[in-house]
Amino acid sequence: xxxxxxxxxxxxxxxxxxxxxxxxxxxxxxxxxxxxxxxxxxxxxxxxxxxxxxxxxxxxxxxxxxxxxxxxxxxxxxxxxxxx
Amino acid sequence: xxxxxxxxxxxxxxxxxxxxxxxxxxxxxxxxxxxxxxxxxxxxxxxxxxxxxxxxxxxxxxxxxxxxxxxxxxxxxxxxxxxxxxxxxxxxxxxxxxxxxxxxxxxxxxxxxxxxxxxxxxxxxxxxxxxxxxxxxxxxxxxxxxxxxxxxxxxxxxxxx
Numbered sequence: 695x696x697x698x699x700x701x702x703x704x705x706x707x708x709x710x711x712x713x714x715x716x717x718x719x720x721x722x723x724x725x726x727x728x729x730x731x732x733x734x735x736x737x738x739x740x741x742x743x744x745x746x747x748x749x750x751x752x753x754x755x756x757x758x759x760x761x762x763x764x765x766x767x768x769x770x771x772x773x774x775x776x777x778x
Numbered sequence: 779x780x781x782x783x784x785x786x787x788x789x790x791x792x793x794x795x796x797x798x799x800x801x802x803x804x805x806x807x808x809x810x811x812x813x814x815x816x817x818x819x820x821x822x823x824x825x826x827x828x829x830x831x832x833x834x835x836x837x838x839x840x841x842x843x844x845x846x847x848x849x850x851x852x853x854x855x856x857x858x859x860x861x862x863x864x865x866x867x868x869x870x871x872x873x874x875x876x877x878x879x880x881x882x883x884x885x886x887x888x889x890x891x892x893x894x895x896x897x898x899x900x901x902x903x904x905x906x907x908x909x910x911x912x913x914x915x916x917x918x919x920x921x922x923x924x925x926x927x928x929x930x931x932x933x934x935x936x937x938x939x
Binding site: 733736739740743744749750751752754755 | 865889891892893894896898917
């Protein structure tokens with residue numbers, strides 16, 4: 695069962711890549727989503743930062759290559775934000 | 779390129795969400811004519827008052843893209859300034875702009891992404907009556923100065939000079 699965070703990430707990715715939400719799977723990647731190139735990856739990062747009010751480091755940006763990894767990264771940042 | 783020009787890279791760290799910059803431009807016949815010649819857009823709507831009036835306007839309508847050109851000047855020279863790369867922009871032209879109008883172009887940082895060195899910028903243009911004539915959203919990437927590039931450019935300039 696998908697969490698609200700999973701669904702938010704899925705929706706953002708669908709919006710950025712212009713694909714149906716249903717086509718975004720936990721293991722979707724630049725290899726499986728047509729149009730997920732470097733520019734779209736930038737757009738994805740910006741959309742995630744705005745949606746969740748977080749900032750990613752250059753190192754973290756390179757790891758955001760699947761919904762699963764994005765959810766993990768965003769989730770960790772949200773926990774840190776709550777603790778602060 | 780002189781070494782001093784290379785050193786003038788805009789400082790990404792100085793730019794924060796909410797930062798706003800304004801550039802004012804008067805829309806002159808000369809600027810509209812020059813843009814028509816440069817772009818090749820000699821649509822008579824922009825060139826002849828009679829044609830514009832026949833279409834229901836009070837006079838020649840300035841190219842919407844002329845505002846885009848001024849926005850390019852704003853981004854490239856004033857804010858963020860040298861070293862920025864204009865990557866994306868949307869435009870909604872909401873009202874016609876005429877010869878003699880004075881336009882204030884305002885750019886405001888909406889989001890700053892440190893990891894990507896990217897700014898999302900909201901843009902508005904208002905005429906002398908305060909009416910919104912254009913708005914849009916842009917994305918600007920801030921290039922970083924390459925170590926040693928300034929010295930190499932300066933050396934080349936010296937060799938040529």
